[in-house]
Amino acid sequence: MTRIYLFCLSVFLSFNLAAQEDLDLSYYLPQDVTYNEAIPKPQDVLGYVPGQWHASHDQILAYMRSLAEASPRIKLENRGTTYEGRPLILLIITSEENHRNLEDIRKQHVALTEPGSEKIDIANMPIVVNQGFSIHGNEASGANAGLLAAYYLAAAEGSEIENTLDNTVILFDPVFNPDGLQRFSTWANIHKSANINPDPQDREYNEVWPGGRTNHYWFDMNRDWLPVQLPESKARIATFHNWYPNILTDHHEMGTNSSFFFQPGIPSRTHPLTPDLNQELTQEIGKYHAAAFDELGSLYYTEENYDDFYYGKGSTFPDIQGSIGILFEQASSRGHAQESDNGILTFPFTIRNQFTAALSTLKAATSMREQLLNYQRNFYQNSRKEAEKGAYVFGSTKDASSAYHLAEILKRHQVEIHELKENFSKDGKSFEPGSSYVVPKKQKQQRLLKAMFERRTAFEDSLFYDISAWTFPLAFDVPFTDDASASTAGAKIDSLTWPAFAKPEMSQYAYLMQWYQYEAPKALNQILEKGIRAKVAMQPFTAGGKKYDYGTILIPVQNQKLKKDELHDFLSEVSTDAHISIDGVSTGSTTGIDLGSNEFRALEPQKVALLVGEGITPYDAGEIWHLFDQRYNMKITKLDITNFSRTDLDRYTDIILPNSWGSALDEKDADKLKEWVRGGGTLIGFKNAAKWFDKNDFMDLEFSESEVPAKNVTFEQKDDFRGAQVIGGAIFEAKQDRSHPVNFGYADDNIALFRDTTIFVKADSTSYKNPIKYTEKPLLSGYISEENLELMPGTVPFKQNSMGRGEVILFTDNTNFRAFWYGTNKLLMNAVFFGNEM
Structure with a gap:
């Protein structure tokens, strides 16, 4: 499809603001069909017509349940809960006849992706469409349109709807993000006036931090389709693999001054593993959207702004699964009505556009049914033919947990995994067997595997809507090879179990815990919180014939608050809970530092605070909160910077300043933090904190910067020129000094770091002050401009500065990216537990 700029005469506001309260369903619904009076209308449950107020999640949930009770076309599934305990429901909508044979239909549809699919007759096979709404909670027109779409599918009567339901199984996810939508609907409704005010400066249209876009832990859930770290993602990915829908739609919102976008996006930014036919079919489906919007009189556009590169988005993930992902972006009213370049944009108008796109999708699906079913069948047939021989192998004898967590993700994607047969x-x-996994390349998900494991550094385009690299073994810091023989595979793993770990044997003397293991910080926190004395080894040693590395934790038996039997029982519980090995030893005599050496440094319980609020990047803050709360079961206090001047900082040993924008903290705040650091606190900053630390004299930093002149760049090209200098998200290699406490627990000298910033800090002239340093050829995977790549070698992503009795620590990179960058989580935990030893 060529670029479409349909500047047709549009009735953007079909009723005035006062009439918004007089809405009825005729504004939204097709009027050439009849509706079953036995099916409850949205207002029968909500108490108002959609668009008059923002429906909360509990209201949407109640309405969907009432539809399922009233309509034989709908079956409701509860697939779990969010972090806040809200149900993750799914409606399966189809004809009564299809419901009677639903499991057979599902099995036959999945069989279309399996060997032998060429024998399946698709002439009467229903197509499967997955429709999802409002994965960003403050993009609410989608979920509110879902109320109308569900009603239409349950109540509409006539040959057209019957044909649709006979030929389609609709997996209807009314709210992708229940927690975020609940948060936003409350905000919009409590600020609604009786006389709706479209002034964009009104508080209704300006949420307080962190806003309703994200889930409970402030994650952008539309980036989690591939990592699958959040409960909402786990539910929808399980649904996807249970059905393999032919089309998946993802209803979003964008800036108020825009119109309506539907895919395809920018052609040059499609991932190379996505077949060309995928984009052609996307264009074909787009014709149905265009026709529907032409009839409605709404403006729209396509092949701009958005892309299909990162497979972790809802509109792109299906593209590597033989499906068609469709992104819808509606200009947002962000409340009930707002001024825009296109006139006053009302909430009902945005809902109507989303509803129209939902119906045009189903029309396209029904019309293109055999074409799309054949495409999916051919996708997997071709994938099997092109599958390479051999296997991927990944694992770690020193940190089997990280490899296990990577295997968890693969299993969620129905990837076939085997044990390693032998060393x-x-x-x-x-x-080694027991800590490694074999993933054959010749399997159903071989294209997905290639996308997850590949290192890509060459690109057709230099601009990306999201990250340009996500190589999973690098993210987990586990050794891997993509060049193993398939003969290395042992027994197939149907159900993952934790790698074996050694529970402590009773000791009269001491216990040792290696710091390699991913869950070691969780265990150490339990130990210190219990009031048990523990120390950290600043040098390696050998005890009982076993080598112990930098960062090994020593727990003496003597002078503890627990008796030796109680201590053993407690450490056994810790070992089981954290899935880690703890060794009992009978002597303090070792090869290397003895257990009574001063090179074992005493550790204290840590009380950590996280700065949050206006000016702090919610994603970065949420990742840290999630890491402490969900991964390591550690308490972390969220300090809102609005109240910072009145906050008693002496309660905390560590304060974390995530990435920020603008002036999150002022000069007085800086002085207060300096006084706290000088008194013994550890201040840990990320990314943009580098500039703030330098400006406010926490650190004396020298930056490497490059000014790229705009030569032969036209006015039209200026945005692309600037965008090409952005590091949207790529992976780089750094050298580690493993004797430095920030690197304790790492087995190798090199580490893969995720970077999405152009802040380059020059190395210190004193070598031991550069414990992490980018290598001479740092690019491992992803896009970076030549100019920025020239700046990077020899710069440092970590800085430390002593100030009085305390420490200031800086990471220019994100060590906690999207909850799946397991491999660098320990850098932050090392800063927390061992900051005083740096």
Whole structure:
């Protein structure tokens, strides 16, 4: 489809603001059909017509349940709950006849993706469409349109709807993000006036931090389709793989001054593993949207702004699964009505556009049914033919937990995984059974695997809507090879179990815990919170014939608050809970530092605070909150910077300043933090904190910067020129000094870091002050401009500065990216637990 700029005469405001309260369903619904009076209308449950107020999640839930009770076309599934305990429901909507044979239909549809699919007759096979709404909670027109779409599908009568339901199974997800939508609907409704005010400066249209876009932990859930770290994602990915829908739609909102976008996006930014036919079919489906919007008189556009590169988005993930992902972006009223370049944009108008797109999707699906079913069948047939021989192998004898967590993600994507048959080495990397996994390349999900494991550094385009690299083994910091023989595979793993770990044997003397293990910080926190004395080894040693590395935790038996039997029982519980090995030893005599050496430094319980609020990036703050609360079961106090001047900082040993924008903290705040640091506190900053630390004399930093002149760049090209200098998200290699406390628990000298910033800090002239340093050829995967790549070698992503009795620590990179960058989580935990030793 060529770029469409349909500047037709549009009735953008079909009724005035006062008439918004007089809405009825005729504004939204097709009027050439009849509706079953036995089916409850939205207002029968909500108490108002959609669009008059913002429906909360509990109201939407109540209405969907009432539809399921009233309509034989609908079956309701509860697939779990959000972090806040809200149900993650799914409506399966189809004809009564299809419902009677639903499991057979599902199995036959899944069989279309399996070997032998060429024998399946698709002439009468229903197409499967997954429709999802408002994964960003403050993009509410989608979920509110879902109320109308569900009603239409349940109540509409006549040959057209019967044909649709006979030929389609609709997986209807009314709210992708229940927690965020609940938060936003409350905001919009409590600020609604009787006389709706469209002034964009009104408080109704300006949410307080962090807003309703994100889930409970402030994650952008539309980036989690591939990592699958959040409960909402786990539910929808399980649904996807249970059905393999042919089309998946994802209803969003964008800036108020825009119109309506539907895919395809910018052609040059499609991932190379996505077949060309996928985009052609997307264009074909787009014709149905265009026709519907032409009839409605609404403006729209396509092939601009958005792309299909990162497979972690709802509109792109289906593209690597033989499906068609469709992104819808509606200009947002962000409340009930707002001034815009296109006139006054009302909430009902945005709902109507989303509802129209939902129906045009179903019309396209019904009309293109055999075409799309054949495409999915051919996708997997071709995938099997092109599958390479061999296997991926990944694992770690020192940190089997991280490898296990990577295997968890693969299993969520229905990837076939095997045990490692026997010890195996490749390119200097060693793998052992029990801590390693084999993933055959010749399998159904071979294209998805390639997308997850590949390192890509060459691109057709230099601009990306999201990140340009996500190589999963690098994210988990586990050794891996993509060049193993399939013969390395042992028994197939149907159900993952935790790797074996050694519970402590009773000791009269001491216990040792290696710091390699991913869950070690969780265990250490439990130990210190219990009031048990523990120390950290500043040097390696050998005890009982076993090597212990930098960062090993020592728990003496003597002078503890627990008796030796109680201590053993408690450490056994810790070992089980954290899935880690703890060793009992009978002597303090070792090869290397003895257990009574001063090179074992005493540790204290940590009380950590996280700065949050206006000016702090919610995503970065949420990732840290999630890491402490969900991964390591550690308390973390969220300090709102609005109240910072009145906050008693002496309660905390560590304060974390996430990435920020503008002036989150002022000069007085800086002085207060300096006084706290000088008194013994550890201040840990991320990304843009580098500039703030330098400006406010927490650190003396020298930055490497490049000014790229705009030569032969036209006015039209200026945005692309600037965008090409952005690091949207790529992976880089750094060298580690493993004797430095920030690197305790890392087995190798090199580490893969995720970077989405152009802040380059020059190294210190004193070598030991550069414990993490980018290598001479740092790019591992992803896009970076040549100019920025020239700046990076030899710069440092970590800085530390002593100030009085305290420490200031800086990470220029995100160590906690989207909850799946397991491999660098320990850098932050090392700063927390061992900051005083740096």
